Amino acid sequence: MQERRFLSYHPSDRFSDHSLIFMEDKRIIAVLPAAVIEQEDKRILVSHPGASHGGLIVKSSLGTKKCLELVSALIEYCATAGFDYIRLKPVPKVYHKELSDQLDFALRFSGFRLEYTELATVLELKKGEGSFAKRVMSGTAFRNYQKALKSGLSVVEDADINDFWPILEHKLKLNHNAKPAHTLDEIRHLKTLYPDRIKLFAAYEGVTPVAGVLAFLLNDRVINCFYIAHHDGFQHKRPLNLIFGHMMEWGLKNGFSYLDFGISTEAKGSIVNTGLFHFKEGYGGHGLLRECYLYEINNRQ
Structure with a gap:
């Protein structure tokens, strides 16, 4: 879902693409499929709206120090480029090949706050x-x-x-x-x-x-x-x-490994469809968080 080939099916005028590639020593260490939106006169860099979730895409082997440096580089870039906010929707954990939370830690440590949470239902196979x-x-x-x-x-x-x-x-x-x-x-x-x-x-x-x-x-x-x-x-x-x-x-x-039944919440998690949750949970599914993080550029230290 994060591939350029997938995102390119959208009409060229649907989103203002602003995807980023992060390099170190001529090597790609991370990518961020992203777009620009204008909201209440604020310029926001967001995880690409053409995908259900995204955020920074890195190898699980990227260490904590590098993750902190990566997030810092993202913030500095957005500040220089005139953005007011950064909004990221990381890929849910079940899609990860390995358990790895250092990037989530780096986001929170660097000042990203949880803006809202949605809940999906997944079944482990x-x-x-x-x-x-x-x-x-x-x-x-x-x-x-x-x-x-x-x-x-x-x-x-x-x-x-x-x-x-x-x-x-x-x-x-x-x-x-x-x-x-x-x-x-x-x-x-x-x-x-x-x-x-x-x-x-x-x-x-x-x-x-x-x-x-x-x-x-x-x-x-x-x-x-x-x-x-x-x-x-x-x-x-x-x-x-x-x-x-x-x-x-x-x-x-x-x-x-998993069957993902999708979210049963609406309006950024503020509306809960309990009937739909009951239906999906009847097949053995359990809740999986889909989180959205927000960073305010003007509040950076």
Whole structure:
């Protein structure tokens, strides 16, 4: 999601790109996919709005001293370039290949404060004895999964996005009076750029699409459920239970560590959709923080 190839699908006039590369001894030690926004007459450098999260991207081997120097260099650059604030949304921990908090420490030590927190739901994929779905799902979710297995529905692992899009658009319009964050053409374009990293897991009754989960495989660790929707007329057959059970087994088989169901908060974490949390937690998911940090240039010491 941080790759230039991914971010470039956005129209050139959508964001004012201001991505940064940090060098030391002619080596790249960090990158910051970023953009400039104007807010209440303030100039803000932000983690690239074209991605759900980002922040400074470094190797986990970058030591604490270097992380402190890196953050200091970022602050000095932004001060010189006339920015008023820096807003960063670091990549959540489950996406990291190794446990590494020295960059988070460097941000806080240098004066970045937590502006807001969102909460996602993730499921750790662990191999074990017996049915994985039975081990992690709540009693109700697993019974509905068993019901779905007997319903005559089938799951296609890399289904046609055209089949799913009308269901998604209708569901978002009905429930939230909203539209998908991407257009269908944008998703099609991304699919051509990343044919193996964007997958639609869809449930069908015969040839009729009834539900789907559009997943982004952002790395080799996490399956990110970006869009989730079902046709209300087939809800009694529990198609999403069938899809999520299938995705769990697919993830285990293909070596993934987590299934990320996405956030269930709105308005920068100030609105909590408890019903949606309950739904996702029924599949065995647990809360994962998505944090946003803010630095005020004028307050620097």
